[in-house]
Amino acid sequence: MGVSLTQESLAAVRHEVGVPSYDRRGLRPGILHIGLGNFHRSHMATYLDRLFEQGQAHDWAIIGSGVMPADVLMRRRLRPQDWLFTVVDLEPGAMSARVVGAMVDFVPVASAAIVEALADPRVRIVSLTITEGGYFLDASTGRFDSDHPRIRADAADPARPRTVFGMMVKALAERRAKGQPPFTVLSCDNLPGNGDVTRRSVVGLAELIDNDLAGWIRREVTFPNSMVDCITPPTTARERALVSRRFGIEDAAPVVCEPFRQWVVEDRFCAGRPPLEKVGVEFVDDVSTYEKMKLRILNAGHASIAYAAALLGYRHVHRAIADADIRDWLLALQKREIMPALEEVEGVAYPAYLARILERFGNAEIGDTVSRLCANGSTRQPKFILPAIRDALARGLPVEGLALELALWCCYCRVAGKTSQVPALSDPLSVRLRAGAREAVRDPRAFLEIHEVFNDLADSQKLQGAFARWLDIIDGQDARAAIRRYVAKG
Numbered sequence: 001m002g003v004s005l006t007q008e009s010l011a012a013v014r015h016e017v018g019v020p021s022y023d024r025r026g027l028r029p030g031i032l033h034i035g036l037g038n039f040h041r042s043h044m045a046t047y048l049d050r051l052f053e054q055g056q057a058h059d060w061a062i063i064g065s066g067v068m069p070a071d072v073l074m075r076r077r078l079r080p081q082d083w084l085f086t087v088v089d090l091e092p093g094a095m096s097a098r099v100v101g102a103m104v105d106f107v108p109v110a111s112a113a114i115v116e117a118l119a120d121p122r123v124r125i126v127s128l129t130i131t132e133g134g135y136f137l138d139a140s141t142g143r144f145d146s147d148h149p150r151i152r153a154d155a156a157d158p159a160r161p162r163t164v165f166g167m168m169v170k171a172l173a174e175r176r177a178k179g180q181p182p183f184t185v186l187s188c189d190n191l192p193g194n195g196d197v198t199r200r201s202v203v204g205l206a207e208l209i210d211n212d213l214a215g216w217i218r219r220e221v222t223f224p225n226s227m228v229d230c231i232t233p234p235t236t237a238r239e240r241a242l243v244s245r246r247f248g249i250e251d252a253a254p255v256v257c258e259p260f261r262q263w264v265v266e267d268r269f270c271a272g273r274p275p276l277e278k279v280g281v282e283f284v285d286d287v288s289t290y291e292k293m294k295l296r297i298l299n300a301g302h303a304s305i306a307y308a309a310a311l312l313g314y315r316h317v318h319r320a321i322a323d324a325d326i327r328d329w330l331l332a333l334q335k336r337e338i339m340p341a342l343e344e345v346e347g348v349a350y351p352a353y354l355a356r357i358l359e360r361f362g363n364a365e366i367g368d369t370v371s372r373l374c375a376n377g378s379t380r381q382p383k384f385i386l387p388a389i390r391d392a393l394a395r396g397l398p399v400e401g402l403a404l405e406l407a408l409w410c411c412y413c414r415v416a417g418k419t420s421q422v423p424a425l426s427d428p429l430s431v432r433l434r435a436g437a438r439e440a441v442r443d444p445r446a447f448l449e450i451h452e453v454f455n456d457l458a459d460s461q462k463l464q465g466a467f468a469r470w471l472d473i474i475d476g477q478d479a480r481a482a483i484r485r486y487v488a489k490g
Helices: 038-042 044-053 069-081 111-119 149-156 164-177 194-209 211-220 237-247 288-311 317-321 324-341 350-361 370-374 377-384 386-395 400-415 430-439 451-459 461-476 479-488
Strands: 029-034 061-065 085-089 096-100 103-106 125-128 184-187 226-229 255-257 262-266 282-284
Touching: 029 044, 029 111, 038 044, 038 085, 038 255, 044 061, 044 096, 061 069, 061 111, 069 103, 085 237, 096 237, 111 164, 149 164, 149 194, 164 194, 164 211, 184 194, 194 211, 226 288, 237 255, 262 288, 288 317, 288 324, 288 350, 288 370, 288 377, 288 386, 288 400, 288 479, 317 324, 317 350, 317 370, 324 350, 324 386, 324 400, 324 479, 377 386, 377 400, 377 430, 377 451, 386 400, 386 451, 386 461, 400 430, 400 461, 400 479, 451 461, 461 479
Parallel strands: 029 061, 029 125, 061 103, 085 255, 125 184, 262 282
Antiparallel strands: 085 096, 226 262
16 A cells, blocks of 8 residues: 555655645635646646746645536545645656645535635636537537527526536626626637637626626636647546556546646736746747647647547557558648648747657557547547648648548448447437448438538538548548558658
8 A cells, every 4th residue: 555645644755756845835726727637637737836846826726626527526536635636747668756736625516616716806817628518619600609508597597607607707797896806717628719719608608697797808807828738648547556556655536647748828817827937838929820730730630540540440549650551641641731731830840849749649658548539529520620621622722631531530430339449439429420420321421411510511522522532442441541542642
């Protein structure tokens, strides 16, 4: 048995494990984070912990919160540990661990408690990791869905909100009524224009409740866009056992992640911010070029290998990327169709950025799974692949490889879970995707006409033709033959 993780037991933790040297009793809250999962803890919490180690910004500690069952479980696991958790950086051949102490509380998972915490004037930043699907977006337009039943319910009864955005609107109304300043809302989700998306959701709900309040929020609250990056797999019994065996810590909720981290944020904070630039965060005027780089190279890279890897029977990402055909397919798609359409980012060479991503994908210590990359394609493809297709079509650029990616996804949806070799389909539109993929055997348009995903892209004759040709090749031969043919086209 290792050391049970608590504030009192930190002195007994092995010397090779980093622990907070700052006095956690002197920390004061400044950030309330909604959706306290693994990514937040490997990313924002770790950056803040590093800052606190420098003796900086001790009035910016984190309060956790959330509205989902997973948040209830996380709170239950972290409370006996005094909100401490272990973060393990999975550097190949040089694994390291640190106990992160940046969190000082976790409010009960209840609307009234969360609103009370949001209304506390000490909270100057409200950050979010609620997943791409948590923003109440209309799938066909990408805009805020003001007709969503849960949004309508909050608008009808704003005193008892049930959504994250309803809680924020109520807390902002209370602050305004008391003459208190608002907070910044900082999305850390993997969404294009995540700050703009969050602003539309908060203001959109406020407009259904009180136009004057909506105007105040529009004028006074800031919603900076940000780009976040750190591959962080889920925690299972495997990770808990690793922390116990390798580092001698009994931690109910450790985090394992790659050692790479990047965070680029627009410097717009209405109530101040911690000086995170001291620990490597980049503050910029406009994050869009950084964001597009990451979404189109890293995230689209994950998407492009996911379905090929699944169809070829791979379970882990590092094994898939070691397959020369999959690696060559990813490189060819990026160099021919994705990177040529990107604007330059100052100080970044795209070939070097791509090479680093391939190294990260090949990190066997992470144990990242193909099934994770395949999940929720109906929300991920419209963020990572479809915008690249739209850009290419608008500029008259080729879409052959992008169409092949869609064909691989279609074929995966058709066979997912039918054997133990291919991961099961995990998607909010799974029934619709399966039906469209099966019908595509007869009529390829049937998959592209899933309006919730593709909207008007089904009308593109150029995309239709390429998609149909690749389906024929995959169905007539297999996925390997298709990606080899694309690579061989040169």
